[in-house]
Amino acid sequence: MATLQAAVSCSNVSQLTCNGVPSSSSRSSSSAVVSWLSPSSKFSSELRLSSVSSFSQSTSVLQNSSVVSQVRREALRPGKVGAARAATGEKNVLIINTNSGGHAVIGFYFAKDLRAAGFDVTILTVGEESSDKMKKPPFSRFSELKEVGVQTIWGSPADVGAAVGSAKFDVVLDNSGKDLDSVKPVADWAKASGVEQFLFISSAGIYKSTDEPPHVEGDAVKGAGHAEVEKYVSELGFKSWASFRPQYMTGSGNNKDCEEYFFDRIVRGRPILIPEPGLQLTNISHVSDLSSILTLAAQKPEAANGQIFNCVSDRAVTLSGFARLCAKAAGKEVEVILYNPKAVGVDVKKAFPFRPVHFYAEPRAAKELLGWTSKTNLPEDLKERYAEYISIGRDKKDIKFELDDKILEAVKQPVTV
Amino acid sequence: MASAVVATPVLGAQLQVKGNASRSSRSSASGAVAVRLNKSFSGLHSVDLSNAASSATSSFNVHAVKSSRAGSQRNPALAVVASAGEKKNILILGGTRFIGLFLARLLVKEGHEVTLFTRGKAAVTSQLPGETDEEYAAYSSQVKHIKGDRQDFDSLKDVIGGKGFNVVYDINGREGTEAEAILNALGDLDQYIFCSSAGVYLKSDLLPHREIDAGDPKSRHKGKLDTEALLESKGVRWTSIRPVYIYGPLNYNPVEEWFFHRLKAGRPIPVPNSGLQVTQLGHVKDLAVAFVKALGNEKAIGQVYNISGSRYVTFDGIARAAAKAGGFQEPELVHYNPKEFDFGKKKAFPLRDQHFFTSIEKAQAELGWEPEFGLVEGLTDSYNLDFGRGTFRKAADFSTDDLILEKLGKKTFVAA
Numbered sequence: 001m002a003t004l005q006a007a008v009s010c011s012n013v014s015q016l017t018c019n020g021v022p023s024s025s026s027r028s029s030s031s032a033v034v035s036w037l038s039p040s041s042k043f044s045s046e047l048r049l050s051s052v053s054s055f056s057q058s059t060s061v062l063q064n065s066s067v068v069s070q071v072r073r074e075a076l077r078p079g080k081v082g083a084a085r086a087a088t089g090e091k092n093v094l095i096i097n098t099n100s101g102g103h104a105v106i107g108f109y110f111a112k113d114l115r116a117a118g119f120d121v122t123i124l125t126v127g128e129e130s131s132d133k134m135k136k137p138p139f140s141r142f143s144e145l146k147e148v149g150v151q152t153i154w155g156s157p158a159d160v161g162a163a164v165g166s167a168k169f170d171v172v173l174d175n176s177g178k179d180l181d182s183v184k185p186v187a188d189w190a191k192a193s194g195v196e197q198f199l200f201i202s203s204a205g206i207y208k209s210t211d212e213p214p215h216v217e218g219d220a221v222k223g224a225g226h227a228e229v230e231k232y233v234s235e236l237g238f239k240s241w242a243s244f245r246p247q248y249m250t251g252s253g254n255n256k257d258c259e260e261y262f263f264d265r266i267v268r269g270r271p272i273l274i275p276e277p278g279l280q281l282t283n284i285s286h287v288s289d290l291s292s293i294l295t296l297a298a299q300k301p302e303a304a305n306g307q308i309f310n311c312v313s314d315r316a317v318t319l320s321g322f323a324r325l326c327a328k329a330a331g332k333e334v335e336v337i338l339y340n341p342k343a344v345g346v347d348v349k350k351a352f353p354f355r356p357v358h359f360y361a362e363p364r365a366a367k368e369l370l371g372w373t374s375k376t377n378l379p380e381d382l383k384e385r386y387a388e389y390i391s392i393g394r395d396k397k398d399i400k401f402e403l404d405d406k407i408l409e410a411v412k413q414p415v416t417v
Numbered sequence: 418m419a420s421a422v423v424a425t426p427v428l429g430a431q432l433q434v435k436g437n438a439s440r441s442s443r444s445s446a447s448g449a450v451a452v453r454l455n456k457s458f459s460g461l462h463s464v465d466l467s468n469a470a471s472s473a474t475s476s477f478n479v480h481a482v483k484s485s486r487a488g489s490q491r492n493p494a495l496a497v498v499a500s501a502g503e504k505k506n507i508l509i510l511g512g513t514r515f516i517g518l519f520l521a522r523l524l525v526k527e528g529h530e531v532t533l534f535t536r537g538k539a540a541v542t543s544q545l546p547g548e549t550d551e552e553y554a555a556y557s558s559q560v561k562h563i564k565g566d567r568q569d570f571d572s573l574k575d576v577i578g579g580k581g582f583n584v585v586y587d588i589n590g591r592e593g594t595e596a597e598a599i600l601n602a603l604g605d606l607d608q609y610i611f612c613s614s615a616g617v618y619l620k621s622d623l624l625p626h627r628e629i630d631a632g633d634p635k636s637r638h639k640g641k642l643d644t645e646a647l648l649e650s651k652g653v654r655w656t657s658i659r660p661v662y663i664y665g666p667l668n669y670n671p672v673e674e675w676f677f678h679r680l681k682a683g684r685p686i687p688v689p690n691s692g693l694q695v696t697q698l699g700h701v702k703d704l705a706v707a708f709v710k711a712l713g714n715e716k717a718i719g720q721v722y723n724i725s726g727s728r729y730v731t732f733d734g735i736a737r738a739a740a741k742a743g744g745f746q747e748p749e750l751v752h753y754n755p756k757e758f759d760f761g762k763k764k765a766f767p768l769r770d771q772h773f774f775t776s777i778e779k780a781q782a783e784l785g786w787e788p789e790f791g792l793v794e795g796l797t798d799s800y801n802l803d804f805g806r807g808t809f810r811k812a813a814d815f816s817t818d819d820l821i822l823e824k825l826g827k828k829t830f831v832a833a
Contacts, residue, residue: 211733211738212728212731213695213728213730279691279772315625316625317624318622321623324622
């Protein structure tokens with residue numbers, strides 16, 4: 001990572017946190033080999049400024065480059081960082097970011113994408129900078145944000161004003177609250193302080209189940225939680241508002257395990273236990289797909305106004321299929337064993353990282369209204385994820401597989417050590 | 418919802434303005450009030466070919482489409498559209514069985530010269546259920562027929578050659594050699610439009626199938642892939658349409674009919690494995706419109722397009738949708754493991770036991786085509802015009818059902 005930074009011309013970046021205290025060096029990115037910068041990554045050195053966010057710019061298999069990706073490539077040219085702050089009326093974006101969980105990584109990528117697109121960015125992480133939670137990715141890599149000129153501050157969504165002081169923002173993304181209680185103070189503060197565009201990370205989990213997948217924007221949702229927030233925000237009178245419904249994400253800097261669950265078992269020669277029938281469809285998207293939708297929405301506030309966006313890639317994968325893709329990425333064989341969680345007597349939420357039902361949304365609004373195209377390419381993305389998995393030594397970690405063993409016992413399969 | 422299918426109606430046709438509050442921001446953004454032209458009684462709607470290249474419409478607004486449709490009136494008056502495209506001299510290979518029945522009518526209505534090339538085993542024309550006498554008279558008096566056998570390659574030059582056909586719709590071709598023979602007999606064409614199949618796609622864990630995905634050289638639809646390759650290799654101006662499961666009135670493939678038979682008999686519906694397999698049904702009338710939209714469309718030259726419904730559906734979901742369509746009670750679904758049975762040559766379920774669905778985005782973007790029928794609505798159309806009138810192609814055969822029910826210890830039925 002250090003060599004990479006030297007190669008980039010804008011290495012003298014702001015080291016200030018909100019309090020003007022130089023960022024702690026202990027939070028600089030892990031010195032472990034970041035093999036996702038290896039030559040196998042398919043982008044030029046010019047793009048490395050936001051290398052993490054343009055991660056899966058593989059040009060194989062999937063959709064052709066579009067106008068969108070052209071715009072992104074132009075935006076990624078270095079040179080604007082650092083200078084942008086002093087300049088002229090670039091829009092100022094505030095990201096309120098959760099300090100843990102699957103959505104934490106969204107703010108990390110979005111911040112970088114926004115900087116590359118010329119926005120000024122502040123990321124307000126919930127809680128305290130000194131919290132143990134900050135030792136995990138993506139927080140442990142916030143130096144990367146600081147290096148590209150993102151302001152990193154900490155505070156509470158219940159009092160955003162206290163955290164940001166007199167700073168004015170044009171766009172706010174709430175990537176923290178899951179219900180009205182937690183988002184209302186953010187939305188109210190944003191409205192009162194003149195924020196023009198309010199964006200909210202909701203969840204595709206609010207869709208009601210259907211006989212006719214995929215979940216499509218406009219479909220019926222379960223009324224509480226995120227749905228209440230969407231309704232509240234829509235009625236506040238922002239010049240532009242939009243809600244984004246993600247599913248599962250993969251990508252370097254993830255706070256929550258995704259493919260790691262599968263790699264843990266594959267490298268140790270253990271079977272992957274999947275709630276039957278195994279052909280449940282889900283979306284596992286590279287987080288850069290999500291951040292590119294968000295960035296487009298910030299760039300096109302009129303087009304995005306009043307809209308819901310499913311924030312997912314445009315291919316679904318089956319649960320068993322994902323296990324197979326992980327194995328292929330690792331260059332190993334895998335045995336998939338299907339089981340019935342109820343019959344076995346395990347809580348499937350604890351035993352398996354994905355919902356055991358069809359959970360499949362399509363990003364139709366993003367494509368149609370924002371001209372967005374998906375870049376997720378799971379076969380390629382998982383190779384990079386696997387390389388990082390090995391590089392941090394997780395394959396050597398001592399992991400207990402108690403629930404797996406319980407399930408195997410119940411389905412009467414011997415465990416080969 | 419803004420619709421790409423905006424037609425100029427004649428006096429008497431009703432326009433229905435769609436007021437959908439949740440999408441009004443979309444309508445106003447596009448600057449036009451969303452207008453939907455009522456369909457003629459046979460369910461066919463007229464196509465304005467000049468709009469074929471217009472911008473893609475909202476493909477994610479299925480929910481709103483369904484709700485507005487529920488109250489729409491079927492207007493018996495035909496709405497005739499002045500065709501913006503050039504009049505073509507069209508040869509349809511097939512045209513008397515299912516897709517071709519609807520396609521030929523649309524093309525005739527568009528003002529093209531249309532000739533059906535068939536062996537004459539089925540009547541060249543027959544009145545469709547729901548088609549008025551006037552509509553049928555208009556069609557049958559204009560459509561032409563040439564009798565012959567496309568498998569008799571040597572005869573083709575004499576039989577169909579030198580007649581000025583400039584467009585071929587190859588609806589029933591199976592092998593590359595068959596298309597080649599037609600090309601040899603006809604010479605230069607403005608366009609060769611081929612009915613292929615989504616069955617060509619290689620099975621995948623990553624779905625939906627997209628046109629760029631690999632085909633399966635071992636599939637039983639290999640001939641369709643070969644035909645596409647043949648057309649490309651000949652430098653022909655070709656377009657290929659890949660439907661998934663086609664349904665609709667007069668379907669000769671027992672897709673919806675299979676479910677309707679069981680629903681009518683009040684029988685449980687046996688579904689293999691979990692019933693969560695996801696597939697996709699497309700209404701034949703939507704497919705016919707897609708074929709028309711491809712005609713004269715430069716973007717479509719050398720391209721393949723998946724054509725089917727805007728939503729996918731689980732196997733269990735099809736059973737429930739079919740019940741709604743026919744006004745039946747929600748059915749009992751019985752799941753079984755097909756590996757535990759030997760059904761011999763009989764098919765215990767009409768659909769392939771796997772995920773099988775495609776993205777229709779390319780057609781939506783490039784052909785300016787939108788499927789009009791949601792699943793329940795489309796199955797209702799099929800039921801009302803076909804099975805619900807007492808017509809079907811294949812008699813009910815519950816023998817495999819009874820094997821399944823017996824093995825699972827369920828009550829078996831005495832034949833009615």
